[in-house]
Amino acid sequence: MVRTQQQRRIDSIIVNGLLIMICLISIFPVAYALSTSFKTQREVISKPPYLIPQNWSTDGYDQVLKSSLIRPHLLNTFINATGSSIIIVVLGVLAAYAFSRYKFPGNKLLQLVILGMIMIPTLTNLIALYRLGSQFDLLNTNIYMILIYVANGLPFGIWIIKAAIDAIPIEIEESARIDGCGPLQVIRYIILPLALPGLVTAFLMEFVFFWNEFLIAVVMLDNNNAKTATVGLLNFQNSYQTAYHVWMAGSVFIIAPVLITFFVLRRQFFRAMLQGAVKG
Amino acid sequence: MIAATTKKESRTAARFRLSWRSLVPFWLLLPSLIFLAVLQLYPVIYSLYISLHRLRAGQYMPVGFRNFERLFADTNFYEGLAVSFRFVGISLVLTIGIGMLVAVLLNQRSQFNALYMVLMFVPWVVSDVVAGTIWRWLFQQDYGIIQNMIQPLTGSTSLYAKPDGALLIVILATVWRGLPFTSLLFLGALQNVSTEVIESAALDGANRWKTFFRVTLPIIRPTLIVAVILTTIAGLNSVGVILTLTGNIPATQTVSVYLYEQGWQFGDFGLGAAISVVMFFINLGLTLVYLRFQRQD
Numbered sequence: 355m356v357r358t359q360q361q362r363r364i365d366s367i368i369v370n371g372l373l374i375m376i377c378l379i380s381i382f383p384v385a386y387a388l389s390t391s392f393k394t395q396r397e398v399i400s401k402p403p404y405l406i407p408q409n410w411s412t413d414g415y416d417q418v419l420k421s422s423l424i425r426p427h428l429l430n431t432f433i434n435a436t437g438s439s440i441i442i443v444v445l446g447v448l449a450a451y452a453f454s455r456y457k458f459p460g461n462k463l464l465q466l467v468i469l470g471m472i473m474i475p476t477l478t479n480l481i482a483l484y485r486l487g488s489q490f491d492l493l494n495t496n497i498y499m500i501l502i503y504v505a506n507g508l509p510f511g512i513w514i515i516k517a518a519i520d521a522i523p524i525e526i527e528e529s530a531r532i533d534g535c536g537p538l539q540v541i542r543y544i545i546l547p548l549a550l551p552g553l554v555t556a557f558l559m560e561f562v563f564f565w566n567e568f569l570i571a572v573v574m575l576d577n578n579n580a581k582t583a584t585v586g587l588l589n590f591q592n593s594y595q596t597a598y599h600v601w602m603a604g605s606v607f608i609i610a611p612v613l614i615t616f617f618v619l620r621r622q623f624f625r626a627m628l629q630g631a632v633k634g
Numbered sequence: 635m636i637a638a639t640t641k642k643e644s645r646t647a648a649r650f651r652l653s654w655r656s657l658v659p660f661w662l663l664l665p666s667l668i669f670l671a672v673l674q675l676y677p678v679i680y681s682l683y684i685s686l687h688r689l690r691a692g693q694y695m696p697v698g699f700r701n702f703e704r705l706f707a708d709t710n711f712y713e714g715l716a717v718s719f720r721f722v723g724i725s726l727v728l729t730i731g732i733g734m735l736v737a738v739l740l741n742q743r744s745q746f747n748a749l750y751m752v753l754m755f756v757p758w759v760v761s762d763v764v765a766g767t768i769w770r771w772l773f774q775q776d777y778g779i780i781q782n783m784i785q786p787l788t789g790s791t792s793l794y795a796k797p798d799g800a801l802l803i804v805i806l807a808t809v810w811r812g813l814p815f816t817s818l819l820f821l822g823a824l825q826n827v828s829t830e831v832i833e834s835a836a837l838d839g840a841n842r843w844k845t846f847f848r849v850t851l852p853i854i855r856p857t858l859i860v861a862v863i864l865t866t867i868a869g870l871n872s873v874g875v876i877l878t879l880t881g882n883i884p885a886t887q888t889v890s891v892y893l894y895e896q897g898w899q900f901g902d903f904g905l906g907a908a909i910s911v912v913m914f915f916i917n918l919g920l921t922l923v924y925l926r927f928q929r930q931d
Contacts, residue, residue, distance in 0.1 A: 369742045376736055376813075377753040383810070384756050386779060387768045403779045445666045452662035464663070471674050473863070473921045475871050477890055478914040481684055481897055481907045482677035505673030508666055537658050566761030568874035573898060584763040588878055598771050605764045612759045620752060628822040632860060 391602040414603030427586035435565040438503035446511035471509040494580035518552020555626040685907035701908035714892035722869035737820030758814040766878030769807040823857035
């Protein structure tokens with residue numbers, strides 16, 4: 355069944371056409387948000403709406419800079435997301451290495467239990483975590499957010515990092531072990547460089563997730579100084595009711611850092627994912 | 635004498651190293667296990683405990699199953715469940731279906747794939763709250779750009795103001811965010827299907843549709859099930875998109891939003907904990923059902 359040249363060309367047009375359409379749908383909302391963020395209040399409430407601002411204005415950004423969205427909210431987001439993602443990757447490497455390389459009783463069972471924790475809905479733990487936080491006076495702190503996020507993201511992190519370590523042939527480690535390297539040295543000098551795409555992938559996924567996390571944050575944080583950007587943006591509903599250009603400018607501020615992070619790390623992320631970082 | 639001491643010392647050292655070595659995996663796992671035990675397992679048990687108590691406005695006393703009785707007598711709970719299942723069901727079908735289509739298209743390995751994938755992943759980095767905010771703006775009743783485009787279809791009432799319309803916008807925003815990751819999962823699975831299998835099916839005279847459904851799909855079923863589980867859990871827990879898009883209106887009040895309302899707006903934590911326990915079993919039940927599909931062959 356050899357397909358003719360012409361059939362192939364038609365196939366290619368259909369494939370590329372559909373993919374271009376999906377790309378447009380993917381970026382349109384964000385592109386339009388960017389465009390709206392440069393409109394004036396008057397233009398925001400004009401009918402019919404313009405795709406591109408007629409009078410470019412930075413009013414939206416000025417208003418956001420005057421609000422608490424950047425400081426302290428986005429700064430908190432940065433601290434919580436970065437702190438928790440790094441801790442998850444570090445602890446995840448240690449745990450995944452143990453699961454991947456050591457035989458000990460209960461290894462498989464423990465893996466299954468941790469994997470099962472991915473299925474625990476965040477909602478289930480919220481009230482208990484809130485009570486715990488108020489008992490230990492930890493609500494409205496970055497530390498407590500980071501601790502919760504680490505526990506929340508760790509099962510998924512271990513799962514992805516273990517897949518990356520499993521893919522490294524054990525023979526590479528053996529000569530290092532014969533030379534007297536301890537497990538931490540083996541992890542540092544052999545596992546880290548070889549499993550790097552997997553670690554980057556784990557970091558990126560956790561970072562994106564916790565940068566954007568809302569459910570835990572909205573419940574634990576009611577002090578304005580401790581709130582994160584997603585919670586702060588929700589508060590815009592009260593303070594900037596129809597000032598959509600301000601909402602959109604705020605959204606741009608939240609999206610930009612994480613979009614850049616994604617763009618920098620995308621190659622390793624795509625490679626690891628396509629090689630089956632998240633296994634069935 | 636000296637030799638004996640050295641020998642003894644080295645024996646202790648060896649024994650020490652041996653016992654330490656056998657505990658190596660334990661030490662490596664310990665930090666993770668502490669985190670998971672204190673902030674994942676304990677809260678689940680604690681939720682169960684709170685659900686058997688009245689915890690409201692400073693009061694804290696055991697009430698047996700009264701919270702569950704109140705919950706099961708509350709029509710809002712059943713309506714919330716119905717909204718949740720509609721929301722999760724429709725977004726699941728769309729995310730998985732379109733995600734698979736996108737993966738198959740990307741698997742044709744167009745020369746522009748790298749560009750397509752970067753553009754497609756933009757929604758993935760967008761927070762649910764931001765997505766809710768942006769989509770609310772797109773469908774804003776008077777000035778929303780998409781609402782203005784679809785005006786002839788919706789008539790005088792905007793889509794946002796129609797009861798099912800609000801839920802539809804929530805679903806669209808959710809699928810928009812969930813699509814890239816699902817597509818990538820599927821693409822990874824498709825690329826690992828050996829071309830020999832596909833070619834031999836083609837030689838047997840199967841057309842492309844038949845090959846896909848009879849040969850490819852069964853091979854990538856494990857990935858399909860992982861995607862279904864992850865999408866379902868994310869959907870059942872979804873609060874951010876809904877709160878920002880529609881606020882708390884009955885048409886989009888899922889169980890998760892209902893829980894948020896009972897716990898943090900009405901301060902009824904006992905009832906909230908009862909809802910969260912029910913949610914836990916719904917999640918567990920669905921996961922077990924999905925996993926059954928994984929095993930049967």
